[in-house]
Amino acid sequence: MLAYIIRRIFVLIPTLLGVSILVFLMLHLTPGDPAELLMGERASEEALQEIREHLGLNKPLYEQYGLFLKQLMQGDLGETIWTRQKVWIEVKQRFPATIELSIVALFISCFAGMILGIISATKQYSIFDYLSMLGALVGVSMPIFWLGLVFMLIFALNLGWLPMSGRLTVGVELETITNLYILDAIITRNWAALRDALWHIIMPAVTLSTIPTAIVARMTRSAMLEVLRQDYIKTAKAKGLSQFIVIFKHALRNALIPVVTTIGLQFGVLLGGAILTETIFAWPGVGKWMYDAVMQRDYMVIRSGTLFIATIFVLINLCVDVLYAVINPRISVK
């Protein structure tokens, strides 16, 4: 088991190096002067010279990459182009917001997706099955930014039930420790802030969870159907066990293996979707930050954001693989 984990970590290193090379080279592979790309066509010659000096764009490529890598190793993601702020500080502030949103969305999609999938599988070809699978298909075909807007239109603008955007209402006091507002509110026993934070997260989290919910539901259904057909389920039923125990204790555990992998893979969907969701709901996370960077043409932020999200994604995939090996010991033997 340990050998498998170590082997997986070793595969990680060339992957991350590869990502860093790709991300680094993109600027240099595009035709034109990198300094001009960064500063825009109307930048003065002095400004161009200054940015070349500042970022070392005059040095040979391998030296630049070496420097870039060395900074990365020290956890330094460089500075933003326009405000010359440390990128790392910004990431540290914004990342908890993205994580909070993604975790709540993942939680919703696991819960809702698995329940839908289980009921559909046990009542195959019933009205409920057809409706929920149609719903799942519609969910997958829904562009989440559009769904978010429709939610906003209905629940915030027309009905006024939920707040439009942001993480907290202005004026609500909350002492931040982890920057995960829900967790902070629980730690400090600030129930008013907890209520407010939950109120704010519902719409973005539900929006973000649509596609994963649909995928988890479809996966759970097909995995459950496969398991329910097997002989040991028949045996369990013949023994006179209740439907509930057969489904949750006997069938679900074996059906979980493919579902866990699917759930792990959904994190990538969530991180990609976070940019869209955060943009709509003005959620101050890494995604919104990258969107703003795209608007302001801040290449350094776009690069760091991409690198950061890729790294997180790779690490999560590692965790999923390890978890998978724990659930299914046959994997690590191969």
Next chain:
Amino acid sequence: MKSWNRFKNSYLLYSFKRDPVAILSFCVLSILVIISILAPVITPYNTYDSATFDIMDAETPPAWMEGGSKSFLLGTDIQGRDLLSTMIYGLRVSLLIGVGAVLFQALVGILVGLLSGYLGGKLDALLMRIADIQFSIPYLIVAIFTSAIFKLAFGVGRYAELAVPLLIIIIGMSEWPKYARTVRASVLGEKNKEYVEAARVIGISRWHIMYRHVLPNTLTPVLVISTIQVAEAVMSEAALSFLGLGMPITKPSLGSLIRAGFEYIFSGSWWITFFPGALLVIFILVILLLGDWLRDVLNPKLYKG
């Protein structure tokens, strides 16, 4: 004629005729495709010609609402363009980019997969490593990153002019590994079969075997993923356009229409965002339904079991 007869007796057509969902989605998809191809002929207004619309008509609500006008069935957008016509043109752009991007990624992916699977060795290791690396970043992030750099490199004006080919390349580049892996897997399965052995024994060249014998046998899974890939490419394009990295508002795709309407929902003009999005959902839904059906039919393991 012979191939028509073969098609008429095929399992594909047989199962198509027995599946009402497949028939319905095929009809809807055909209608949408035909409408978008014929856009210049059937739309009441030419939305690319700024002389045909008037800013005074901006934000007219749909015809059945108060203040709506009979000449604009679904209302107008912020520039006073007829929304229905603009949507049809938008669908055309989305479709063009979606299909183009899938062709591009299939071309790159099939080539890489074929070379990688058939030749093996170091080339295989290198190509698959690159595919793995790209797979380790969510594809939307790859697309956003590439298009942001292209936008820097070309400047906003030229990017808008070249948006269609650029988006085809960007979306194509961010999704090719899927094809490469699929093709490689089936090439590895085919490579050791007897017919390949036989072809080699009678002295046919490697390239010839690869293209004439192995490639056709790997195309079924390619066909299956292609339907889903078109849906995904259209979605990616919409997402990029929504983030301001795609089609400009003068030649909008469905995504850029949603984006344009986004800022106006607060003033009550919900239709600018709502209808293009609904059209997008229907379009993607029918493609996915057809894709599901096709997968069930072409995957013999599923229909036997």
